[in-house]
Structures are given as structure tokens and as C-alpha cells.
Amino acid sequence: MTIVVTGGAGFIGSNFIFHMLDKYPDYRIVCIDKLTYAGNLSTLKSIMDNPNFRFVKLDICDREGVYKLFEEEHPDIVVNFAAESHVDRSIEDPGIFLETNIKGTGVLMDASCKYNVKRYHQVSTDEVYGDLPLDRPDLFFTEETPIHTSSPYSSSKAGADLLVMAYHRTYGLPVTISRCSNNYGPYHFPEKLIPLMIANCLYDKPLPVYGEGLNVRDWLYVEDHCKAIDLIIHKGTVGEVYNVGGHNEMRNIDIVKLICKELGKPESLITHVADRKGHDMRYAIDPTKIHNELGWLPETKFEDGIKKTVKWYLENREWWEEIISGEYQNYYKKMYENR
Ligand code: NAD
Ligand code: TDX
Numbered sequence: 001m002t003i004v005v006t007g008g009a010g011f012i013g014s015n016f017i018f019h020m021l022d023k024y025p026d027y028r029i030v031c032i033d034k035l036t037y038a039g040n041l042s043t044l045k046s047i048m049d050n051p052n053f054r055f056v057k058l059d060i061c062d063r064e065g066v067y068k069l070f071e072e073e074h075p076d077i078v079v080n081f082a083a084e085s086h087v088d089r090s091i092e093d094p095g096i097f098l099e100t101n102i103k104g105t106g107v108l109m110d111a112s113c114k115y116n117v118k119r120y121h122q123v124s125t126d127e128v129y130g131d132l133p134l135d136r137p138d139l140f141f142t143e144e145t146p147i148h149t150s151s152p153y154s155s156s157k158a159g160a161d162l163l164v165m166a167y168h169r170t171y172g173l174p175v176t177i178s179r180c181s182n183n184y185g186p187y188h189f190p191e192k193l194i195p196l197m198i199a200n201c202l203y204d205k206p207l208p209v210y211g212e213g214l215n216v217r218d219w220l221y222v223e224d225h226c227k228a229i230d231l232i233i234h235k236g237t238v239g240e241v242y243n244v245g246g247h248n249e250m251r252n253i254d255i256v257k258l259i260c261k262e263l264g265k266p267e268s269l270i271t272h273v274a275d276r277k278g279h280d281m282r283y284a285i286d287p288t289k290i291h292n293e294l295g296w297l298p299e300t301k302f303e304d305g306i307k308k309t310v311k312w313y314l315e316n317r318e319w320w321e322e323i324i325s326g327e328y329q330n331y332y333k334k335m336y337e338n339r
Contacts, residue, residue, distance in 0.1 A: 007082030094152035185222035213253030245285020
């Protein structure tokens with residue numbers, strides 16, 4: 001079994017590769033990654049010598065390069081994590097989101113058709129459903145919830161999802177899609193809420209909460225997401241969408257206060273800054289379908305997962321300190337200085 005994993009030098013992709021190499025010692029995993037600002041080869045250093053693993057620096061938009069790789073590897077399965085993934089960056093500069101998230105997905109699916117891939121899996125997001133109001137806690141996203149996007153990021157992911165379904169219907173490509181809620185855990189890039197707050201706490205820097213911090217996200221430990229994708233690619237029904245989420249809704253402000261508590265830092269570090277444009281209010285996944293059909297349930301409780309995550313950032317300072325000492329400084333200044 002050969003699986004091409006795109007975006008495997010990023011947060012979820014790398015965790016997925018570790019999970020798969022560990023669980024399936026006879027599988028070959030080929031990671032293709034462009035190594036954008038969000039991709040880190042140091043994340044994969046522990047598996048670089050694993051004979052079942054191959055890393056190729058490649059842009060998923062590079063049609064010739066992707067075809068050549070598929071010609072060499074003849075993958076059975078393709079799992080597409082590669083994406084521009086940060087909502088705030090998409091608001092500043094949407095172009096690259098359309099390129100990678102939509103066009104890149106098209107290139108991968110063309111190659112998958114040409115080389116008779118048995119399963120093309122698209123890693124999507126709950127953000128394609130838009131948001132839910134705070135005063136309707138009875139509402140959740142199901143697979144039938146209409147696509148209704150807010151940001152250039154979520155629109156590009158929704159565009160890709162529609163293209164994936166079109167390739168299934170038009171060309172018979174055997175596809176599946178997973179739409180997951182917010183992940184957290186090791187190797188999460190420090191531009192995102194949880195690792196950003198951990199890093200800032202450790203440097204006693206202000207903790208920039210957008211608006212009142214009342215927005216709600218449904219947090220899932222990354223390993224649980226990886227297990228869900230593993231189940232879907234092996235047992236999921238072709239042509240189907242699966243929502244993945246942990247029934248773990250938290251307000252941003254409560255997450256930030258919890259991180260302060262875990263690290264013994266004062267809540268006075270919290271600074272309310274200008275809100276994100278078009279900021280989605282609440283995400284909440286109904287995971288009934290993946291539970292009933294594939295037996296998936298989240299295994300890590302948030303109180304344990306957040307402790308493990310904080311510990312990981314404390315024990316792996318060199319990983320994130322190297323990232324935030326480089327180009328990230330300019331990004332941080334631009335995004336936060338006059339907010
Ligand atoms: P990430 O930003 O940490 O990693 C993305 C990876 O893709 C990086 O290694 C980057 O180098 C690579 N990449 C970017 N453009 C590429 C291109 N053109 N060609 C090849 N590689 C390219 O992202 P993540 O948080 O790990 O998210 C992975 C996937 O999961 C994305 O598709 C995202 O939309 C989806 N998702 C993320 C979350 C979350 O909470 N992080 C939740 C639901 C869905
Ligand atoms: O500095 C911050 N302050 C703040 O209040 C940052 C970076 C974020 N926030 C807020 C915005 C959101 O309400 O925290 C919440 C989480 O923000 P992000 O970590 O940027 O995640 P989100 O926008 O919810 O998107 C994430 O989940 C869905 C991933 O980045 C997406 O790739 C995924 O599809």
C-alpha cells in the first residue's frame with residue numbers, strides 16, 4: 001500500500017504521517033510538500049531515515065512534477081492536507097489560497113484519475129458551513145448543512161470540496177471528504193490561537209484576543225482527527241462527506257484564561273484587540289454520521305489534551321522558537337502592531 005500525503009510537513013499532515021507509519025509498518029508513505037512558511041522539515045526529522053518514508057519537496061500546483069511523482073510511485077491512496085490554512089492571512093492576501101487550495105486540488109485529482117488512484121481523500125474544514133449563532137446552542141453542522149462561507153480561506157476550501165464532488169460524479173474518481181473542527185496539539189504553527197497564546201505567555205507578552213473573545217470553536221486533539229481520516233480512507237463510503245468534531249465547544253477567552261492558568265501567568269496579559277473581519281461566531285460539529293457508520297469517537301478529553309499540548313510546547317522550545325525568530329517576526333508586527 002502506497003499513500004501520498006500532501007502537506008505532511010505541516011501541523012496535521014505530520015501528525016497523520018507519524019500515526020500511519022506507527023500503525024501500518026508495511027505501508028509506504030510518500031510526503032509531498034512545498035515547504036511554505038508553514039512547512040517544517042525539522043518536524044519530520046525523526047522519520048527521514050525510515051525506509052517506508054519518502055519526502056519530496058513539491059508544489060501541488062506543479063502539474064508536471066505531480067504527474068512524475070505519481071508515475072514513480074503509483075499511489076493507492078492520496079490524502080490531501082496541503083493548503084494555505086490561516087484565515088487571517090487569507091484576509092490580507094487571498095490569491096495564494098485560490099492557487100493552492102483550489103487549483104492544487106485540481107492537479108492532484110487529475111493525477112489521481114490518470115494513475116487510477118483507489119481513493120482520493122480531501123481534508124476539508126467545518127468552516128465551509130459558515131457559522132452558527134451563539135443563542136442557538138441546539139444547532140450543529142451536519143453533512144447536510146448548506147455551504148455558506150465567510151472568509152477567502154473557507155471559500156477556497158469550499159471551492160475545492162465542490163470540485164472534489166464534481167470529479168467523483170463526472171469522472172468516477174473514488175473520493176471522500178472529511179470536514180473537521182479546530183485541531184490542537186504538537187507541531188501546531190504558532191500563528192494559530194493556542195500555540196500563539198502559549199508562546200506569548202512564555203515570553204510574558206500581551207495575549208491578543210480578537211474582540212470580546214466570545215467566539216466559540218469546537219476543539220479536537222489532532223491525534224483524534226488523524227484516527228478519523230485513517231478510518232475514512234479504509235472504511236468510509238466513496239462519494240461521502242464525514243464531519244469530524246469533538247463536541248468540545250469553548251469560547252476563545254476561556255481557552256486563553258486556561259492557558260494562563262496552566263502556565264502560571266496572570267490574566268492581566270490578556271489584551272482585547274480589533275476583531276477579525278467577517279469573524280465567524282460559533283462552529284459546532286455533529287459527528288453522528290462518522291460515529292454510527294465508522295465507530296469513530298474522540299478519545300482525548302480537552303482538559304488532558306491541553307495539558308499534553310502545553311507540556312509539548314515547553315519541552316520542544318527549539319521547534320517553535322526557531323520559527324518565531326525568523327520571518328514570523330515581520331508577520332507578527334504587520335498583523336498585531338496597530339491592531
Ligand atoms: P498547516 O498550515 O500547518 O500546513 C500546511 C502544509 O501544506 C505545510 O506543510 C505547507 O508547506 C504545505 N503546503 C502549502 N501549500 C502547498 C502547496 N502548494 N504544495 C504543497 N504543499 C503545500 O495546516 P494544517 O493546520 O496542518 O491543516 C492541514 C489541512 O487541514 C488543511 O487542508 C486545512 O484546511 C485542514 N484543516 C485544518 C484544521 C486546523 O484546525 N488546523 C481544521 C480543519 C481542517
Ligand atoms: O491572535 C489570535 N487571537 C484570537 O482571538 C488568533 C490567531 C486567533 N484568535 C481567535 C480567532 C478565532 O475565533 O481564535 C479563534 C481561533 O483562531 P485560529 O487559530 O486562527 O483558527 P480558526 O480561524 O478558527 O481556523 C482554524 O480552524 C479551522 C484553522 O486555522 C483552519 O485551518 C481550520 O480550517
